Amino acid sequence: xxxxxxxxxxxxxxxxxxxxxxDEFQEKAEQESDELKVKxxxxxxELKQKRSKLRDKLEKIKDSGEDAFEEIKKDAELLWxxxxxxxxxxxxxxxx
Numbered sequence: 001x002x003x004x005x006x007x008x009x010x011x012x013x014x015x016x017x018x019x020x021x022x023d024e025f026q027e028k029a030e031q032e033s034d035e036l037k038v039k040x041x042x043x044x045x046e047l048k049q050k051r052s053k054l055r056d057k058l059e060k061i062k063d064s065g066e067d068a069f070e071e072i073k074k075d076a077e078l079l080w081x082x083x084x085x086x087x088x089x090x091x092x093x094x095x096x
Contacts, residue, residue: 004061004069011058011076015051018083022047025090032094039093047086054079 002010022044029040057076064072 004066007069007073008058008061011054011061011080014080015055015058018047018051018087021087022051025094028094036093040090043086043090043093047083047090050079050083050086054083 025040025044029037029044032040054076057072057079060072061069061076
């Protein structure tokens with residue numbers, strides 16, 4: 001099991017990676033048809049919102065003690081899964 005500090009480092013790295021991927025998706029959206037662009041922009045907006053919530057959870061984890069860490073981590077893991085699912089949805093839209 002990852003320590004609190006390891007988890008923070010992992011989450012920060014993932015957020016940086018996701019920021020880059022979201023930017024890439026937005027660039028690709030600009031090259032697509034209007035209909036596809038609308039879908040992609042909607043999905044990237046959803047991802048940005050979830051990413052923002054995850055960033056907030058990260059800040060709470062940084063400010064929390066070990067006891068609160070596990071509870072906040074559970075919420076963060078749910079958001080993490082939602083974000084991964086969002087990336088999968090965007091990839092499937094781009095393949096159409």
